[in-house]
Amino acid sequence: MSNLLENLNPAQLEAVKTTEGPLLVIAGAGSGKTRVLTRRLAHIVVERKAEPYQILAVTFTNKAAGEMKERVSELLGGGVNSLNVSTFHSFCARFLRNESHLIGYDSNYTIFDAKDAQTVVKNCIKELGLSNTQFTPKAQMRKISECKNKLISSYDFAKSASGYFEDATAKIYSLYERRLKECDAMDFDDLIYNSVLLLKNHETLGAKYRNRFKYLMVDEYQDTNHVQYLLMQYLLGAHNNLCVVGDEDQSIYGWRGADIRNILDFEKDFPGAKIIKLEQNYRSTNVILDAASAVIDNNEARKGKKLWTDQQGGDKIQLLLVDTADEEAVEVVKTIYNKQVTTSLKDTAVLYRTNAQSRAFEEQLRRQSLPYQIVGGVSFYQRKEIKDIMAYLKLIVNTKDDVAFERTINYPKRGIGAKTVSDIALIARRETISMYEVIQKIDDYPEFGARAKRIKPFAVLIEKYRTEKKAMAIDLMTQDLVEDINLIEELRNEDKIIGQTKIENIEAFIEGVAEHVKKNVDAALETYLAEISLFTDLDAYKEIDDKVTLMTLHAAKGLEYDTVFLVGLEEGLFPLGQATMDPMALEEERRLFYVGAPRAKKRLFLSTATTRYRFGEVESIPSRFIKEVPSELVEKKDRRHNRRYGTGSHSNQPVQQSFFNRKPAMASSQPEGVHYEFEENEIMKVGRIVAHPTFGRGRIVKVDGMGESLRLEIMFSGIGLKKILAKYAKLKIVG
DNA sequence: ATTCCCGACGTTTTT
């Protein structure tokens, strides 16, 4: 197995061979980080320093964990199942399955996703009688999450809270915690938070795990937050064998509590730590690296590192200037289309700052019949129909899960209205039992009259599957359940067209369960649910298909493509909104650019539009990041119809443009500063034939309002009458 | 209980 140490540059070799004591590996983009991590792990095993199960390696995504596991397994000649390579969240979830009884949780506790958690917060705000405009679930959830990431309990928070707003948040936080506990549920943050508390407060437990793991490794260390940092501290035994790999310049999760100090202070935290820098890049051309380096050089908070490559030169970076987001998509797709001959589609990616930007590209790619896939956005497991069926399964596993109860009790319809549900909730609170328990004993509560009859079958149904899940393969059980509740029928009735895709999703879900069963005979529903609760869309992504990939910059981390289009480089979009005002946030945006650019191996395209719709139509000015790229590395392509603005010039007079008046304006190449005040109705009048991106062709039958609030009623062939707000619908006039 | 219509909101990034 001596080949473990072959084909490594000196720094990489050093990192692989340094197995003892604290080690920080600073790994620039494309510097062979994964190679080092996997070789190092395999090296420890081969040298018999530890058994595979005594090594713990943590990453952030399931995908990264899966890859690492696979590659280590290959290096070791396969068949090694006992490797502990997992994400922070899944490691903790498993840990808690074994140990959560110590904090009063059942081992079959439920994991609430972000949306479930927010629903609970919303209910708490309502229950406390607080104004839901002053206290939005989103903002409160964020504060709670922030606390948990810093290991601040609701109790601690309440103690230090001052003023009306903080007091209210404290109340929401503690009620939220109580509700979670009552549901036997944890949110994402709890998984790590509770694990840390357990290790901290139960000395014997801590000792057990510290004894067990002889080597710890953390990938993407720059993205760890405080609790994650603590988790590693509590797992780290006296041997001090902690290896962290990261790159402070790639820290892009500050908004999720990632604490860049973890990596910056590593030497302070672990005296005598060895530091190895991997600075040779094996991925991108010199041009691309120079551009990325030049931009990141504008940041203050960094250790300083210089990436280099021996691939000299390379294609210049193409800067594309266009008028609108739509034309940006047209130009990008045109370029992809022409490049197909030289670059296969699977080696091409379009990266953007926000998911909302994907639409225009999707539309154009579809128009050109170029296959594409979107990574991220609405994940499969977040779709309504999937969450619905999962809610049934969750309730079957954990009847205390009131969120699942409320989701399933009247879907598909059983004639149980809001009133009955809130009555059930009230009694559940009063008796401190779960909502499900209330309906099980419904006859005991005189509050329910004849209505109770309608609820009973639901309890019978759930009980049936609680028994069935013990005796039956879970894929067959799920299939049964779907038939039992008539879900397919229900979906078909809701909407003919949309229903069909939902039905397909349900079928795909069942297929997924079946696959899981194939891999794990006797698979338990409990563990399967736990697993998929931590899945993301990213994890399913494979680069096998020959498709163009569309995703956010965040999602692109760790991936690489021959050709990359970095789009929407405009002030306010990238860097995004508030970040332009806040220096720290701006640095994070800059790091995001630094993460994104070297995703390109050979060719990098940047693009900017001069107008873009974001909350009304606003004029965009080019991103400062464009100016930070040395101009000799850039080739400019101006595809604007109306070149009123230079690349860097600012127009202090925003041009009021709506979708409708823009078209004629462009055609007639107007001089600067002209306002195009068309009477929209001139164009959008009854009888006109228009094309809608999703509904197809249709005829305008009614026009209402004007300007921003112009409303149209359009009769679409095959679909029917639709009411549409013209401001948003991307309509084209056809006749 | 359910359905439908209106207005008000909203967009970062994700385990």
Place this chain on the structure above:
DNA sequence: CGTCGGGAAT
């Protein structure tokens, strides 16, 4: 254009 909540109609 989505989702959500409120309120009225059925």
